[in-house]
Amino acid sequence: MTTTADPRAAIASTQRQPGTTGWLLLSPMLLWLGLFVVAPTAILFVYSFCQRDELGQVVFEFTWSNYARIADPVYLNILVRSLWYAGLTTAICLVVGYPVAYYIARSPVQRRSWLLLTVMIPFWISFLLRTYAWISLLKAEGPVSGLLEWAHAIATPLDILYTPTAVMIGLVYTYLPFMILPIFTSAEKLDNSLIEAALDLGANPVRTLAHVIFPLTKPGIYAGVLLVFVPSIGMFAVTDLMGGARVPMIGNVIQNQFGQARDWPFGAALGITFLALFVIAFWFLHDRGEVRR
């Protein structure tokens, strides 16, 4: 506790260690983390070493078998495919999202808020509802197919619903705002005089982009990549609804263990493995982000 009269000393010591007030202010977040992150993860961790009985109830008998099962090529294949889909989603979101974010950030203030609003508006509608809307749009007898046929762009009805293409459309659509927003924040802070300096000193626009703009917006890119990549690996609703549940992703496999298969211990083992992968990925990206900054 800091009772010293010197305000500078007080500030210095609170920076080192939060006082009672600091802990009090922190407590809601700590409670939240403890109850909804640490405790469930601990339960999951314990379950992942348990077994199931005939009814699917968890039996507290130690086993490694759930983790051994993950090493089965069946699940490794699915994990690799999920990483590939998530990677592709991230790449498309980055290529599409970066120019959009940059453009919005460089727009005059008045227009900027309008443009930002258009990025956010979809969040006002339930995610599932928007996914069902995509199904209506893309179905063989739907408006997109009809329009393309009318324009003679295609000869037979559109056949992309319930294919991997539809899954990609769904994933990119869902996660694009999560790429745009952090890059926007970085690009907005970008000092225009630095770009002007680069151009004045003879760098062409490509070089300016590569050596000035990209490095300065890197924190936003890293944040965007993380925000898109991590959740899209675990996504199961889009693959189920728009992909017709044909190609299982790791999220579907996990969901199935807690639903139809009623094999919670195996689902828990998958979840824990998955979490470990996230932590490693985060570490890696975070470290790089810190160093480059």
Add this chain to the structure above:
Amino acid sequence: MKRLRLLLAAATALVAVAQLHAAKELNLFGWSEYVPQAVLDKFTAETGIKVNYETYASNEEMLSKLLGGASAYDLIQPTDYVIEALRAKGKLEAIDFKNVPNFKNISKEYTNLPHDPEQKYSVPYMAGTVGIVVNTEKIKEPITGLDDVFSGKYASRIVTLNDNRELLTWAMRTLDLDINKVTPDAIAKARPVLAKWLPQIKLYDSDSPKTALLNGDVDVGVVWSGEAAILYRENKKFAYVLPKEGAHLWIDSLAIPKGAPHKAAAEQFINFILRPEISALISEAFPYTNPNTEARKLLTPEQLANPASYPSATKLETFRDIGKAASVVDKLITDLKGGS
């Protein structure tokens, strides 16, 4: 002091009223879209028992909540093989059939089946099958069995249930295997058949396979009869065929979980549901196969003509509980889907 005593008296009275109320309650945990509100209202009006109707979308969801002990349910609606599993684990209360005289209305076809051989724990509610729906405007050739559906001619025009055990069962039927003996040997035999079938399927959907058929995204489906009955009501071009190889007959039954707080009310409700006119009311709302012989007499000719509700006979079999083998089935289908 006087005021305190008055307060105490009021509190006691309140508790008494609450208890009286508690006795006049029934916690029904059933499938969504399965018990019409009108039926519940009639029951309450007649008996004064308030029905709390909570719903689930799958047997597995029901099991999770029931076994998790989240709430005290008086009446559940599990499917046959789940009754068997719950019964084996001692999770069901024996029904006192003296309180359920209307049980006599149930057709003998639906009683004393393997999942409840002595008919002590369950009362059939509605039944149905898993069969083939054909859009006869798009497919002109006759479809009589699973072999026709998966002949390769309708690749990418097929919707099926997203249910691992169902998929395995269909393959086992075409191989003439016992669908309830899920052994490693049977799985090895079924595997190549499924490896040929699964790539032909356009989508898997257990919740609403009728949507893709209505949207014209597929022309043929292997689906619940209830979905097929609704399609037929919508448009007569959707024909329902029970596969010649045999079909899965499922029976959703009413059962009382162990330790149910209002067992008497639950039995009263079962008896009420079994009245012909009440049962017919349910059939009108949800066109499944009604196991109640007396209720069927009250149905309209049109209702009885719906081939999905009352299909022509084929070899019908119910599922038995396969216990831990469910994990093996899950792995098989995940593997085959992942490989496609």
